Every structure is written in structure tokens, then in C-alpha cells.
Amino acid sequence: DVQxxxxxxxxxxSPGESVSINCxxxxxxxxxxxxxxxxxxxxxxxxxxxxxxxxxxxxxxxSGSGSGTDFTLTIRSLxxxxxxxxxxxxxxxxxxxxxxxxxxxxK
Amino acid sequence: xxxxxxxxxxxxQPSQTLSVTCTVSGFSVTxxxxxxxxxxPGKGLEWVGAIWKGGSTDYNSALKSRLxxxxxxxxxxxxxxxNSLQTDDTGTYYxxxxxxxxxxxxxxxxxxxxxxxxx
Numbered sequence: 001d002v003q004x005x006x007x008x009x010x011x012x013x014s015p016g017e018s019v020s021i022n023c024x025x026x027x028x029x030x031x032x033x034x035x036x037x038x039x040x041x042x043x044x045x046x047x048x049x050x051x052x053x054x055x056x057x058x059x060x061x062x063s064g065s066g067s068g069t070d071f072t073l074t075i076r077s078l079x080x081x082x083x084x085x086x087x088x089x090x091x092x093x094x095x096x097x098x099x100x101x102x103x104x105x106x107k
Numbered sequence: 108x109x110x111x112x113x114x115x116x117x118x119x120q121p122s123q124t125l126s127v128t129c130t131v132s133g134f135s136v137t138x139x140x141x142x143x144x145x146x147x148p149g150k151g152l153e154w155v156g157a158i159w160k161g162g163s164t165d166y167n168s169a170l171k172s173r174l175x176x177x178x179x180x181x182x183x184x185x186x187x188x189x190n191s192l193q194t195d196d197t198g199t200y201y202x203x204x205x206x207x208x209x210x211x212x213x214x215x216x217x218x219x220x221x222x223x224x225x226x
Contacts, residue, residue, distance in 0.1 A: 034212040034213075036213075041218070042218065043111075043215070043216040043217060043218050044201070044203070044213075044216040045216075046206070046212065046213060046214045046215075049206065049210075049212045055214065087151065087152055089152070089212060091210055091211040091212040093211075094165065094211065095154050095165075095167055095168070095211075096142075096154045096211040096212070097154065098151050098152040098153070098154070099151065100150070100151040101151050101152075
């Protein structure tokens, strides 16, 4: 199975700042990476798939980049509702595997 | 509007069988694949298995011997059964809709059901 390593584990930022979350695959997954946001009491939200394609309805302040083994989720001009957990997931091959998550907290 | 909702017992005894139901609306389980994903408390997400729109299934190899995923197309429901439960099966169990055929990412998720395995 493809192992996904996310960093950092925790990230503290203030509204208006920009942040980046990294995800590294144990082997090449081409462009096939998805990012999700998780918040308590809410359904997980798909943000980005295919590495950089924004899911419908997701604000443009979210962006994804990378290919091969190294990927980045960038959130520009953080809004209060952006704080929560973020997970990457490779969807290049079976079985799909997830990173351990990054907690984005309010500074 | 696409919705998925998990239902099932909150507490299961060790060695017993977990049965969770995913009731979907806004799409047909015969048109889209549905996966189960679980999350131990404070930990990351783990893909459990899937039922394809045609009715065939795939399972996480680490769980395969204990798993069964099925569906009732007339009720638009997907079922997860896992036997021989242990304490490390404790966690939140989610069902999730695949975005489209031949892809393994999920555009809609249920809110999950938290299951505790304890005597």
C-alpha cells in the first residue's frame, strides 16, 4: 500500500494569513491526490482532487499543487471557518490511503 | 441534494459483530460506488471497503476476513458487517460516495457513527 506522510502535524495561524500543508507519498502517485477538510459534527469535505482540481463550491483561496510524490495544499487569506483538520489521500491506486492529518489551529 | 447517513449501535462487545447501515439520498447506489472509511479516536482515516455500483465488492486486505459489505437497492442502503470485533476496531465509521466511476476519491461523506468496542 502507498504510505502517505503529512506535515506538519499541527499548524497555528491567524485569520488573513496563508498556510501550506505538505503530503508525501511513498511512491509516485502521478497527480492523483485529494485533500479533505474535517470538522467536528460535519461531514468531511472534498476540497481538491487530481492534485490541483478544485471541487465545485470550494473557495478559490484553496489550491493544490504537486505531482509524483510531493504535494502541497495552500490556503490563502485564512477565514475563521478554515480551522480544522486536513487530510490528504492518494487515489492513484487501490487501496486508497490517507495521511495522518494536519490540525490547523487558531493562533 | 446528496446525503449519506450512517446508523448503527454505539457500543459493541468484543468478539461480537458490528452492523452499520448507510442510507443515501440524492443518488442511487446502482449509479455510484460507495465506500466505508473508519477513523480510530484521534487518528487518521482508513479505507475499509467498497461496493461498486454493479454490486461487486472490494475490501481492505487487512480486514477482509472479517468484513462483508452489501446493499439493498430498493431502499438505497449500503450495509457494513464486521465480525470478531476487538477494541482497536473502536472508531467512527463513515460511508462515502465515490465521485465517479474508476476513481477512489469521495465527494460526499456521511457524518459517521461512533462505535465503541468494549465489554
